[in-house]
Amino acid sequence: MENIDEVSTDMRITNKTFDVGRNDPCPCGSGLKYKKCCLGKKKAGAEKLRKRFADARRYNIRLKQKADIEGIRKAGRLVVDTLQLVEADIRPGLKTDEINTRVHEFTIRHHAVPAPLNYRGFPKSVCVSVNEVICHGIPGERVLKDGDIVNVDVTTILNGYYADANRTFFVGSPGPDARKIVSVAGECLRKGMAMVKPGNTIGDIGWAIQKHAEGEGCSVVREFVGHGVGFDFHEPPQVPHFGRKGTGPVLIPGMVFTIEPMINLGKKDLYVLEDGWTAVTRDGSLSAQFEQTILVTEKGFESLTPFSL
Numbered sequence: 099m100e101n102i103d104e105v106s107t108d109m110r111i112t113n114k115t116f117d118v119g120r121n122d123p124c125p126c127g128s129g130l131k132y133k134k135c136c137l138g139k140k141k142a143g144a145e146k147l148r149k150r151f152a153d154a155r156r157y158n159i160r161l162k163q164k165a166d167i168e169g170i171r172k173a174g175r176l177v178v179d180t181l182q183l184v185e186a187d188i189r190p191g192l193k194t195d196e197i198n199t200r201v202h203e204f205t206i207r208h209h210a211v212p213a214p215l216n217y218r219g220f221p222k223s224v225c226v227s228v229n230e231v232i233c234h235g236i237p238g239e240r241v242l243k244d245g246d247i248v249n250v251d252v253t254t255i256l257n258g259y260y261a262d263a264n265r266t267f268f269v270g271s272p273g274p275d276a277r278k279i280v281s282v283a284g285e286c287l288r289k290g291m292a293m294v295k296p297g298n299t300i301g302d303i304g305w306a307i308q309k310h311a312e313g314e315g316c317s318v319v320r321e322f323v324g325h326g327v328g329f330d331f332h333e334p335p336q337v338p339h340f341g342r343k344g345t346g347p348v349l350i351p352g353m354v355f356t357i358e359p360m361i362n363l364g365k366k367d368l369y370v371l372e373d374g375w376t377a378v379t380r381d382g383s384l385s386a387q388f389e390q391t392i393l394v395t396e397k398g399f400e401s402l403t404p405f406s407l
């Protein structure tokens with residue numbers, strides 16, 4: 099996820115215009131071809147369309163074309179397969195660095211590149227975050243023990259396209275707190291995804307997530323947000339996991355971004371360890387997260403890193 103403190107220095111995305119072809123799906127979300135829909139329309143439809151494009155432009159959101167989407171989908175399939183491989187390995191006694199080795203080797207063997215390795219100085223190929231670690235855990239000598247929860251966050255570059263997803267696994271038999279936070283975090287992602295359709299906004303996603311998390315007595319991390327993805331690791335827009343309905347960029351087909359709520363069992367506050375990466379809950383409570391890479395379609399959304407929640 100993207101650290102919001104760093105966003106202003108990371109706006110490397112150029113202000114590209116996006117040209118919709120006559121035969122492309124209309125960005126208004128009707129499902130019709132552009133030429134059969136808003137192209138040349140004088141009134142409401144055309145006005146709405148201009149407004150929607152204006153948001154993509156204003157926020158420097160790079161829309162993805164068909165070939166790009168296929169590329170991200172392929173990268174996404176590899177990410178999901180990687181997570182499945184990891185799942186089979188998870189057991190008490192496993193060292194977090196062994197997860198790193200598995201992910202690294204599997205990725206390379208599939209002619210892909212692990213995006214985290216050397217990203218802004220990150221020293222490993224995957225993030226592994228145990229219990230009170232919210233995100234950006236660095237694989238190392240920590241040994242998983244029965245009752246732990248562990249998040250594994252995989253980002254893979256295949257043929258130049260990025261896909262990003264994570265899951266939180268149980269180690270051995272979970273206690274009630276572990277069950278609770280993992281189920282709330284999974285449901286938060288599901289409810290966030292359900293808000294994705296043309297005409298809704300980025301703010302609607304965060305609103306749905308926050309409502310569910312807080313309704314369950316949990317809290318939403320503010321410092322890290324979802325992000326556009328596909329051409330690069332972190333692109334506009336930012337996708338907060340909290341917020342107000344109807345705020346932020348309006349969604350249009352061709353947008354690709356992650357939703358990756360980090361949900362704490364206790365308070366939302368965090369701090370970052372001396373290593374400059376590991377973010378932990380300030381109160382030491384458990385934190386869980388799920389992430390998928392989501393494409394906005396004419397009808398709603400498609401996950402490019404699908405797994406059941």
Ligand code: MF3
Pocket residue numbers: 099100213214215217218220224225234251252253262356358389
């Ligand atoms: N995969 C994380 C995300 O969801 C980002 C990890 S950055 C790293 O955006 F450097 F720690 F790998």
Ligand code: CO
Pocket residue numbers: 099100262324325356358389
């Ligand atoms: Co992400």
Ligand code: CO
Pocket residue numbers: 099251252253262263264358389
């Ligand atoms: Co990620």
